[in-house]
Amino acid sequence: MHPSTQNIKVAVDNVIFTVIGNKLFVLLIQMKKKPLEGVWAMPGGLVGEKETLDDAATRILREETGVKAGFLEQLHTFSAPKRDPFGRVVSTAYMALVSAEGIKLRTTSKYMGVDWMPYAGAKKLAYDHNQILAYAKTRLEWHLEHTNIAWSLLPREFTLTELQRVYEAIRGRKAEKRNFRKMMLGRDIIASTGKSVMRGAWRPAQLYRFKSGDRVAK
Amino acid sequence: MHPSTQNIKVAVDNVIFTVIGNKLFVLLIQMKKKPLEGVWAMPGGLVGEKETLDDAATRILREETGVKAGFLEQLHTFSAPKRDPFGRVVSTAYMALVSAEGIKLRTTSKYMGVDWMPYAGAKKLAYDHNQILAYAKTRLEWHLEHTNIAWSLLPREFTLTELQRVYEAIRGRKAEKRNFRKMMLGRDIIASTGKSVMRGAWRPAQLYRFKSGDRVAK
DNA sequence: CCAAAAGTGTTAACGCTACACCCATGT
């Protein structure tokens, strides 16, 4: 091997999830550059000379989408030699979670557009991004069951039903109300605020908040 | 950013574990190159132009240690700008597991030596390798409880007591014999071979094997 | 009084933990 001749680019790609209504969405950008014109992809880019991968993921998130993540975590590094038609690029995938409330999307002139797409409806994406997306979904499901990660998908205060919708959107199946509540309260990661709100023409619901916005092992 | 000027090297580092007796060991190489002369590190190297990271990890394992892994998995990519004193190198860590039986270690002239070191006794390693090692240990513990990964740390046939030693070495605490056996048999990942062996001057023990040498979720 | 979501309690099955005793072997 000739180390000095190694010529591999280092990039990051962000899988950005949110829950809207009772569906899981991914943030995608639409490419301009040929031969991928019009194709959708997850926002990514090259890593700067003095940046860590975490820094690069955060910067790219901001530059290409205007989103600020409540949660950002490295997933896996993808390295198939032909994964990028423009040359050899090794890319580290990150997962970002955001609360959809009050997010204003924007993008740079590098892309044709940016938008939330239903996870279930994501078609053929650029590069190996379908594979990356599937990987991220699996990790997200794991976090949901084992950590308090849901805090990053909700506003600071929320009702138990809203929380349940997040779980249902990610798991892809309905939960049993009583058991869901017992499970959440039993985990000791949320607390009642004492307040309540009307979400419609019926009995008001109590507002809860997560005790901590950091990840918790159980 | 000026993509064409990006000059970051891409490497892999292998964390290689085995269990000998009732202790967990890591395979380390001793460096020759200044300023890290005599310092111990985990075997690593640059990725080839047409190699995936998995391929590079496998190759480096073979070239630098003579070991062939029963299990190899990507862990995490480390990217602190000053992690390598020789220049900007982003490194993807891999975890390899081997059965210590009949392994012959060798290394290249690039290094002063190669040897198994007790995990508990690993001192200050080169680069950020202490951090990588800690990360790998956590992942190993997770696999032990949730997959059949132990198969890659044992010969094809083994007694339940030998299996228990592997669990104890990694968990760092003794297990309760009856519960350990019930747990292992209950997971449905091992099967009796019908054979038995004498491991000393006492009642012979039954030999078991893993039903599958692949990873199993539960 | 009706519709719609909010909210609560009990039971049964399962898995995990803790614990005590007999078995097969070589010396």
Added chain:
DNA sequence: ACATGGGTGTAGCGTTAACACTTTTGG
């Protein structure tokens, strides 16, 4: 007979899954 690890059964406890009814509100 004794020392050593090999091997088994049971009872209690906590967690989870399944299930039905009452409450509060607006219309």
